[in-house]
């Protein structure tokens with residue numbers, strides 16, 4: 001999964017830079033282990049809710065790559081029929097309940113889904129993925145409290161990549177220890193290495209088990225780093241295609257690349273051979289080419305349909 005996500009994310013770089021992709025795109029490169037590790041534990045009818053950086057969440061939950069790429073290319077065949085673009089990925093049939101550009105905008109929705117699950121007693125778990133920037137939104141505290149009070153089966157997954165847009169975390173928070181946010185509400189709260197897919201998987205498995213037993217909610221902080229810019233391939237501020245983060249910091253995190261780490265683990269434990277790994281990469285590249293061709297071959301929505309699906313009072 002991590003290889004599929006990386007392959008599709010990197011395939012967007014050129015179409016973004018040459019203007020073929022017209023919507024803002026927040027690439028997930030570097031953070032793949034979080035979505036893959038968490039979603040590997042979930043069942044199809046569990047729920048996830050995303051953010052503005054949710055390509056990885058959508059794919060890891062089982063969303064079809066073709067429909068995602070078509071959506072990012074704003075085509076009628078996209079998962080939101082080309083009306084939403086990169087930040088409005090949705091597929092309720094596989095439990096991907098939506099991603100939105102509003103920071104913190106889906107946290108309360110995940111809590112609502114978990115409440116519904118409790119009322120129906122169907123043991124479905126809801127996961128809310130959000131960034132470190134969302135920890136400044138009041139809705140997070142309200143959601144933590146309501147979820148804890150009602151023992152809801154919801155997992156709050158904060159992907160702490162140390163930056164919200166171009167602001168270092170120290171400029172928006174007094175403490176870097178985001179996982180401590182759940183503690184005053186009486187929630188199980190943990191920090192994990194978000195670039196280690198196995199560690200994320202183990203923590204998510206424990207969290208899901210607790211939730212299914214009625215012992216939720218759980219707060220998980222996943223420490224990670226984005227290897228591309230905040231929006232687009234780099235931190236393109238006023239046309240300068242350079243990353244404004246310290247080069248030494250980027251290099252440090254490059255060494256912790258979640259995919260390279262997983263590959264090293266697979267080699268060491270002889271889980272797959274070098275040839276088999278190469279085969280997986282080739283398969284992913286083939287799937288990406290197919291999805292790009294599908295998107296490029298699809299029509300844009302009809303102009304006269306511009307008012308469709310728009311809320312009218």
Ligand SMILES: Cc1ncc(C[n+]2csc(CCOP(=O)(O)OP(=O)(O)O)c2C)c(N)n1
Nearest residue numbers: 053101102103131132133134161163164165
């Ligand atoms: C409520 C709200 N405030 C501000 C913004 C502008 N904005 C878009 S992304 C972003 C930063 C989000 O940072 P973080 O939550 O850490 O996610 P990351 O981009 O690092 O994945 C901001 C401030 C917004 N979209 N919504």
Ligand SMILES: [Mg+2]
Nearest residue numbers: 131132163164
């Ligand atoms: Mg962030």
